[in-house]
Amino acid sequence: QSPYYNLLDAINGRMIEVYYQPIVSLSTGKIVGAEALARWRQSDGTFLSPDMFVPLAEESGLITRLTQLIIEKAFDDLGPWLNCHPEQHISINLYPDDLTSPVLPALIASRLQQWNLSPSQIALELTERSMVDPKSSAQALDAYRKAGHAIYIDDFGTGYSSLSYLQDLDVDLIKIDKSFVDALEFKHLTSHIIGMAKALDLAIVAEGVETDYQREWLNRHGVQYGQGWFYSKALPKGDFINWAENNL
Numbered sequence: 317q318s319p320y321y322n323l324l325d326a327i328n329g330r331m332i333e334v335y336y337q338p339i340v341s342l343s344t345g346k347i348v349g350a351e352a353l354a355r356w357r358q359s360d361g362t363f364l365s366p367d368m369f370v371p372l373a374e375e376s377g378l379i380t381r382l383t384q385l386i387i388e389k390a391f392d393d394l395g396p397w398l399n400c401h402p403e404q405h406i407s408i409n410l411y412p413d414d415l416t417s418p419v420l421p422a423l424i425a426s427r428l429q430q431w432n433l434s435p436s437q438i439a440l441e442l443t444e445r446s447m448v449d450p451k452s453s454a455q456a457l458d459a460y461r462k463a464g465h466a467i468y469i470d471d472f473g474t475g476y477s478s479l480s481y482l483q484d485l486d487v488d489l490i491k492i493d494k495s496f497v498d499a500l501e502f503k504h505l506t507s508h509i510i511g512m513a514k515a516l517d518l519a520i521v522a523e524g525v526e527t528d529y530q531r532e533w534l535n536r537h538g539v540q541y542g543q544g545w546f547y548s549k550a551l552p553k554g555d556f557i558n559w560a561e562n563n564l
């Protein structure tokens with residue numbers, strides 16, 4: 317069977333699972349939300365990383381069905397927990413094709429209503445790649461923002477697009493890519509990214525925080541939030557709720 321049909325079967329069979337990686341305040345260590353991350357469990361029990369199947373989903377036109385499944389599972393998993401914690405949010409990764417789908421905003425709105433949640437409890441992550449053609453994204457992003465969702469720019473600093481989209485589009489937050497957090501020789505560049513975000517009044521999440529040194533440096537330089545193995549890996553629903561309840 318071809319990889320396409322394997323993926324189609326996995327989506328139809330709802331065999332893609334969602335893990336949640338906490339996003340925390342760097343100054344207090346307390347949880348502010350989580351990112352939903354797809355995991356494809358194979359028949360031998362191992363997980364296939366999204367890097368292996370999201371590109372296939374994009375090329376083969378399955379991405380929006382995958383995103384829809386992730387959104388449905390995220391609400392099934394964490395709807396009750398989000399209802400108990402109105403200040404917490406979940407961020408969902410969207411790809412360029414997702415932005416033209418009328419299905420996704422309707423799905424999010426109906427699930428928010430079902431669980432009596434605020435739109436601010438769902439944030440949307442877009443990679444800089446989605447900003448290569450800002451005009452085609454602008455309408456969808458505006459609609460999501462008007463509906464009350466925050467827009468995050470994912471993998472910030474690794475894209476190929478001009479940064480002018482930051483002026484033109486209403487973005488709320490940038491996620492500084494892990495490569496900047498990893499590499500000490502990029503410190504100079506990283507402090508400029510932080511300065512630019514501040515000038516544009518954007519909040520910042522640092523990705524891939526693995527050490528207390530990184531946490532301390534980022535916090536001292538004004539980065540508000542972090543995500544990474546220093547705090548927690550992405551966790552399945554039960555383990556995530558457990559972690560979150562201990563870090564509220």
Ligand code: G
Nearest residue numbers: 352353354365366367370383386409410411
């Ligand atoms: O899960 P992992 O840590 O390996 O994530 C790798 C990348 O795959 C993430 O940075 C994210 O951009 C992408 N990714 C993870 N989950 C999803 C998802 O549910 N949908 C989409 N479109 N991309 C995802």
Ligand code: G
Nearest residue numbers: 353470471523524525526543544545546550
């Ligand atoms: O594409 P996106 O950056 O949204 O997803 C985050 C990715 O980075 C996930 O695949 C996640 O498993 C991975 N990740 C998150 N935190 C860490 C970390 O501290 N160290 C490493 N090596 N990878 C991480």
Ligand code: MN
Nearest residue numbers: 351409441470
């Ligand atoms: Mn992401």
Ligand code: NA
Nearest residue numbers: 470471491523
């Ligand atoms: Na990222």
